[in-house]
Amino acid sequence: MRRTVQTLLAVAAALTMAVSVPAAEAKPDGLTVPKLDWRPCAQNPGFDCATASVPLDYDQPNGPATHIALNRKAATDPAHRIGSVFLNPGGPGGSGVGFAFDFAERFSASLQGKFDVIGFDPRGVGASDPVRCFASEAEGNAFRAAVPGFPYLREQERPFFDHYRSLAGKCDSAIARHMSTADVARDLDLLRRAVGDKKLTYLGFSYGTFLGNTYASLFPDNIRALVIDGVLDPVLWSGGAQILSDRTNTALEFTEFLRLCDEAGSSCPFTRPGGSAARWEALAKTVRAHPVDLGDGETLTYDNLINAAAGAMYAPESWPDFAAVANFFANAALGAKSTPVQARDAAYDNSFDAYNGNVCADTRFPASFESYRAIGKFADAGSRFGPFWWWGNAACANWPVNQDRFTGPWRTKTSAPVLVVGNHFDGVTSFAGAQASHRLLAGSRLLAYAGWGHTAYGRSSCVSTYVDHYLLTGALPAEGTVCPANPNPFLRTLRSTAPAAGKPPAWLTKR
Secondary structure, rough: HHHHHHHHHHOOOOOOOOOOOOOOOOOOOOOOOOOOOOOOOOOOOOEEEEEEEOOOOOOOOOOOOOEEEEEEOOOOOHHHOEEEEEEEOOOOOOOOOHHHHHHHHHHHHOOOOOEEEEEOOOOOOOOOOOOOOOOOHHHHHHHHHOOOOOOOHHHHHHHHHHHHOOOHHHHOOOOHHHHHHHHHHHHHHHHHHHOOOOOOOEEEEEHHHHHHHHHHHOOHHHHEEEEOOOOOOOOEEEEOOOOOHHHHHHHHHHHHHHHHHHHHHHOOOOOOOOOOOOOOHHHHHHHHHHHHHHEEEEEEOOOHHHHHHHOOOOOOHHHHHHHHHHHHHHHHHHOOOOOOOOOOOOOOOHHHHHHHHHHHHOOOOOHHHHHHHHHHHHHHHHHHHHHHHHHHHHHHOOOOOOOOOOOOOOEEEEOOEEEEEEEEEOOOHHHHHHHHHHHHOOOOOEEEEEEEOOEEEEHHHHHHOOOOOOOHHHOOOOOOEEEOOOOOOOOOOOOOOOOOOOOOOOOOOOO
16 A cells, blocks of 8 residues: 555655646647527527537547537626626536526626626536436446445455446447547637637636636636636646545545534534534444444445535535434434434436546546555545545546646646635635645635635625626735635525535535
């Protein structure tokens, strides 16, 4: 294990220094700018829809094409229209079209109706020539149900690894071989040109921050305003070393969940006189040793428990509900009585397939089981959440990276300063990721939110005001600005206006 982890650390250090890292280049011009035939969206009044044709492989710009689905909420103040703002909700694998349908009217109002708000499904995602690994929803569900959410017992590790690495064969297709974020960035630049904008205005959340960083590196002169919120460190993400952050980061926010639960007293159903942390440890140890019968044919396993806890860290607005669920679990596991809590199932879409298609295209992960086991042990030593983040990467063990991916260098100076937004306690993308991107993007400004949850725009009215003003005018908040945390989630029901950027579906999209 030590050799593998030392190798991982060495790779991360080398990437940070950006020494001898092969850099993809922005492809030469001469590309055909797609023509967008905007027409009213059939099921969504007030929105226009279009499809753009872009090269499948930018090394063959006149070769086979792939198609990008877009939608648009047109500027409601056309006399003062500034341009278009492109959205990405994260994932990878999240549908920008669906995101825009849900939130474009809110964005439009926040931006005074001066922008066309545009969502797009990145290549391979949603309605954009989607990669498909399974013949049906049932087949996809059966694949995920065949193994734990992540292996937490030694005997589970090899079966999990073999099962997940089989995805490469199930998902192989023309689009699966061309799903790198660098190609998504190249698509985005063509879409910018297609809508007639001289420079890009962009708002990206979670994985969308990696897309934003990639665009800034490939097209630094083409930026009007670029916001990245809930930021991945591009060096760690592209270098396969994200686990160095993930092994401890989620636990930092979860510690805050437990602290605030105790602070709220009887308003938090999970707290007890001995403290929430002690009760959580007792629950986790009990379930890890033996699955717990919840009644009505339902069983709680350790991976289910950790998946649920990690999912709750996306949105502190959900913490009172998760505390009630955790209380039910603890009572069942530790011998008390409680009322069952019903969970909802989410419908299958291609986000699981697309997540792996993009991550495996971008990042070269180990190929051997021994490496996965060693890094899994390293992740587990960091916190209970470390293995949850690590083991899904086994899908990439047999999956070839895309040769047009971008791996740095990430240090760049952009034509307009980038606004980087980070939460002090973001258990999905750490505050350190925002700090790293701020250092890499010359002239950028870091706007901090002192609270909890994944992404801050819409969650913090302070952050939202600064972001909207920047998108409208290009003006940055003062250096060192920190927006205050919202009240304790257990003491006040927060009605967040936050776009559900990075919100996990049933199988838990990671970023």
